[in-house]
Amino acid sequence: MLTATKLTKTYRDVQAVRHVSLSLEPGRIMALVGASGSGKSTLLNLLAGLADADAGEVRLNNERVVGPSEVLVPGHANIRLVHQEYQLMPNVSVRENIKYALRFFEKSYREYRVDQLLKLCRLTDVQDRIPRQVSGGEKQRTAIARAIADKPAILLLDEPFSHLDLPNRLIVRDLLFDMVRQDNGGSGQTSCIIVTHDATDALSIADSLGIMRDGKLIQIGSPVDVYRRPTTAYAARMTGPVNILKAKHLPTLHLPDTNNPNELVCLRPEQIHLDETGATGTIRALFFKGSHYELEVELSRYVCLRLLTTRSDMQVGQQVRIRVAAESAWYLKP
Numbered sequence: 375m376l377t378a379t380k381l382t383k384t385y386r387d388v389q390a391v392r393h394v395s396l397s398l399e400p401g402r403i404m405a406l407v408g409a410s411g412s413g414k415s416t417l418l419n420l421l422a423g424l425a426d427a428d429a430g431e432v433r434l435n436n437e438r439v440v441g442p443s444e445v446l447v448p449g450h451a452n453i454r455l456v457h458q459e460y461q462l463m464p465n466v467s468v469r470e471n472i473k474y475a476l477r478f479f480e481k482s483y484r485e486y487r488v489d490q491l492l493k494l495c496r497l498t499d500v501q502d503r504i505p506r507q508v509s510g511g512e513k514q515r516t517a518i519a520r521a522i523a524d525k526p527a528i529l530l531l532d533e534p535f536s537h538l539d540l541p542n543r544l545i546v547r548d549l550l551f552d553m554v555r556q557d558n559g560g561s562g563q564t565s566c567i568i569v570t571h572d573a574t575d576a577l578s579i580a581d582s583l584g585i586m587r588d589g590k591l592i593q594i595g596s597p598v599d600v601y602r603r604p605t606t607a608y609a610a611r612m613t614g615p616v617n618i619l620k621a622k623h624l625p626t627l628h629l630p631d632t633n634n635p636n637e638l639v640c641l642r643p644e645q646i647h648l649d650e651t652g653a654t655g656t657i658r659a660l661f662f663k664g665s666h667y668e669l670e671v672e673l674s675r676y677v678c679l680r681l682l683t684t685r686s687d688m689q690v691g692q693q694v695r696i697r698v699a700a701e702s703a704w705y706l707k708p
């Protein structure tokens with residue numbers, strides 16, 4: 375199990391990571407989501423033992439993970455960090471790049487394990503090409519294959535989806551899902567932390583989801599819980615499309631008023647339905663999203679909501695009626 379306790383890191387006047395504590399069980403995936411500059415990469419470097427914390431500590435199976443100031447070769451043998459730039463050896467093949475990570479193993483096992491990784495990471499067909507002859511997605515998968523070759527306890531991924539197109543994002547997502555669920559034969563299962571600024575891909579495979587803001591881990595829970603019950607407007611926006619309005623505007627939606635008119639309320643687009651008995655509004659914009667349409671419906675000068683529909687007969691300017699169940703409204707912290 376990986377644990378971090380009150381980790382803190384300051385760069386001159388910037389508090390990049392502030393009192394972050396977390397724990398990750400074997401065979402689990404954690405996603406950390408936050409805006410640019412919220413401290414995600416710094417936290418990964420601290421967890422990997424690649425940066426020195428000012429305070430707090432990291433432990434892997436109760437053994438302290440030490441920073442670069444305490445060892446000759448920085449980084450823990452059982453923790454791997456895959457950067458956004460992949461850092462592959464440019465002049466050797468995909469196969470040789472992966473095999474290099476297994477150089478201390480016996481030859482027959484090495485060949486067997488490389489074949490297994492090429493298959494898992496869907497790289498068998500491109501194994502003889504050098505990195506510049508493969509796609510971004512294939513480079514990313516080569517970097518992951520190399521990182522997991524000797525079955526580390528922890529795999530840390532910095533923005534694994536950001537440079538990839540949709541098919542490749544889905545391949546990498548499924549690969550990570552398969553990897554953590556594979557039994558590594560006695561050495562324990564690999565756990566994974568994925569850092570991302572877009573939760574979409576991580577939501578479906580993560581067992582836990584943390585929200586980073588200004589160096590702090592402001593919320594952590596199951597993806598469903600954080601998505602449905604974000605504590606702040608920031609956490610709500612970080613986990614998907616959302617409508618945020620002041621409580622005083624709830625009566626416009628035929629919902630009960632509250633005592634605190636300026637309290638913020640969060641409504642996910644899928645919780646708002648077209649309903650002939652609901653509140654009246656006008657469609658201000660309409661976006662085709664493939665499986666559905668997203669509508670922007672204006673109910674008053676102050677209330678314009680996004681909602682989803684599979685109906686294809688809607689037009690801009692059309693009057694519609696919408697309904698929201700009272701239990702869908704989620705109150706946010708100020």
Ligand SMILES: Nc1ncnc2c1ncn2[C@@H]1O[C@H](COP(=O)(O)OP(=O)(O)OP(=O)(O)O)[C@@H](O)[C@H]1O
Nearest residue numbers: 385388390408409410411412413414415416417571
């Ligand atoms: N080596 C450094 N020296 C000084 N400041 C740094 C250094 N590395 C990071 N920072 C600062 O620390 C803060 C957190 O940076 P970090 O890279 O961890 O955030 P991030 O959430 O990973 O951002 P991004 O998503 O853009 O990569 C930022 O304000 C950044 O400018």
